[in-house]
Amino acid sequence: MCSHQPSCPSADGNAPHIVAAHPEQGWNLLCDGAIAFDDTGELLPDGRVVAPHRVPVERRAVAA
Numbered sequence: 001m002c003s004h005q006p007s008c009p010s011a012d013g014n015a016p017h018i019v020a021a022h023p024e025q026g027w028n029l030l031c032d033g034a035i036a037f038d039d040t041g042e043l044l045p046d047g048r049v050v051a052p053h054r055v056p057v058e059r060r061a062v063a064a
Contacts, residue, residue, distance in 0.1 A: 018036075020029040026038040033045035042050035 016030040016032040016034065018028045019031045022028065023038075028036050030036055035043040037043075037052070039052040040054070041052040044050065
């Protein structure tokens with residue numbers, strides 16, 4: 001699906017580019033066909049799901 005030259009890495013990499021941004025809906029389509037969600041979860045082109053990588057509450061920064 002990616003038309004970049006050289007082509008982007010597979011969906012397992014962190015380098016694919018956003019080709020369609022939908023911040024109002026909380027997701028972006030990447031050039032490798034993956035969908036990346038704002039909660040850090042992903043839907044890969046082969047149908048696999050990557051669960052969100054959330055930071056535990058006790059590790060979050062607190063605004064003063």
